[in-house]
């Protein structure tokens with residue numbers, strides 16, 4: 186597991202530039218994730234990695250391709266001071282976990298962290314620190330646990 | 344004592360009363376719009392999910408706009424896939440190139456957007472229809488698919504911020520300057536998770552077109568939607584155009600209903616430019632000394648007939664586009680294009696040395712028809728100036744109103760039209 190750190194206002198054009206929007210496939214999109222601003226990301230990212238960012242992560246377009254690209258890249262959680270709201274909804278609706286926590290200054294890229302989503306706790310094993318966060322509203326937790334909106338609706342229907 | 348957003352969401356949730364900020368509600372949506380970028384993934388999700396007959400076809404609007412005319416084989420395949428889905432599901436509200444335009448302009452011109460409606464679109468600038476008093480917001484493809492299948496979607500009811508702009512606007516100051524000024528003040532996350540409402544004498548005096556520009560850019564401050572209480576201008580526009588009935592919704596207007604109230608004096612807003620790489624990076628046009636390579640007039644933000652008229656008035660002979668500048672003009676819809684031809688505006692543009700083409704998103708998102716090379720600068724009437732938004736990551740986009748773009752095209756550097 187490694188941490189990828191980003192600053193404020195990471196927009197969807199940075200996450201996945203518009204020229205690659207001709208597919209919706211998560212794995213195919215992942216190859217171009219952050220290709221304009223951080224080309225090494227797509228090369229080195231591994232299953233289980235976590236993004237830690239500043240405020241307004243995912244601002245800009247409604248392209249679900251952005252959270253899909255991160256899911257396809259193997260990112261298991263994005264932690265940010267705040268999220269742009271369409272990105273926030275998209276991520277939850279496709280089952281990409283998000284944590285709203287102001288920890289970008291506390292966590293370094295080489296740190297090892299562990300998440301306890303139910304208790305709302307981020308443990309920094311490297312620095313031996315813990316940071317708490319407000320868990321998502323129950324409804325959104327249910328969406329995530331179901332694996333996203335579609336699976337949630339299906340489960341409701343049966 | 345609710346806000347417009349709380350009233351519309353409460354009504355659409357079938358509560359018989361307003362919803363409260365913070366509540367999570369499931370609402371009936373009036374329309375679901377998808378385009379050629381977001382539509383194919385939406386239909387794919389729908390197919391993996393819904394029984395074919397469940398599609399709420401009368402609510403679905405499909406518009407080809409982002410990469411049409413197709414720029415390459417991949418985008419042609421995408422457009423074809425979308426067309427195939429539209430046929431398979433007998434989508435009547437399907438807009439082919441040449442018979443529509445940019446999705447938001449189509450939604451407004453063709454009577455989908457109306458006061459009191461709840462409209463979602465798989466495009467972030469769906470918030471534009473707030474200019475007509477709708478609660479409209481951008482969603483992702485999965486949500487669009489869910490709404491296609493069920494006709495409903497979940498919403499977290501937002502808190503509302505109120506923006507009051509009073510007074511008379513200075514010459515060449517437009518809706519674009521008002522919204523850039525506000526974003527410059529509150530920042531690109533200033534309205535995160537919030538709804539915006541706009542009031543004041545300056546807003547009342549604006550044309551519907553300028554109000555659409557304002558609502559269009561609500562998302563650039565992070566807002567879920569930006570709503571302007573509908574008035575006679577809206578009702579007149581909708582006559583003979585709107586589909587079905589609608590009922591306007593107004594706030595009760597108590598100060599305590601709003602999370603925050605911002606007040607501005609219209610007279611203090613100059614022609615404003617947002618410099619790279621965030622829309623909050625604003626400055627008066629007259630304070631900038633920036634040479635440009637390209638001037639772009641178009642998009643769902645400022646590609647309407649009113650915008651073209653403003654630009655054409657400035658580009659009258661003997662004025663011409665500067666030798667070192669390419670000016671690209673893209674009407675927002677086929678209707679706007681035809682109207683511009685009828686009014687002689689296109690002739691003016693061509694005579695001035697501008698390039699004009701039919702409606703498409705095209706260069707606005709760095710797709711095609713005006714992509715920027717490394718190091719190039721563009722002054723643009725669009726809504727985003729992110730890194731690489733219109734092309735190379737080392738190109739720059741300066742956001743401005745149509746008058747500033749036209750004036751800059753003439754002088755070759757960013758120019759306040761009052762200086763011409």
Ligand code: SF4
Pocket residue numbers: 409445446447466468642643644703704705707708725726
């Ligand atoms: S014109 Fe630009 S902002 Fe508007 S819908 Fe098209 S790409 Fe998006």
